[in-house]
Amino acid sequence: MFFLAPAAFGSIVGVIVLIASFWIKKSHKRSIALIPTYIGLIIGIGTIVYSLEVVRGFEGAFVGLIGFTIIIESLIILLILLSNKKGLNNFVR
Secondary structure, eight states, rough: OOTHHHHHHHHHHHHHHHHHHHHHHHHHHHHHHHHHHHHHHHHHHHHHHHHHHHHHHHHHHHHHHHHHHHHHHHHHHHHHSSSSSSTTTHHHH
């Protein structure tokens, strides 16, 4: 239970970043679609720093795992956006 709740909360932010990135990519250039991903990375790093500096103990570990999940998902979305124009087709093969 300790690892599932932070992963769920981090995944909510990851899904929001994913939807925003693909929505912007559909209507604008690919370079503009990277902005939500960069914002997600900044949020994840900020969450980890906050968990190390302010929140201590098990609660800090909980917040740190949320930040770690956000960073991992933002990096995956970044790799998908920077891949070829086919998108997910390169990762499915």
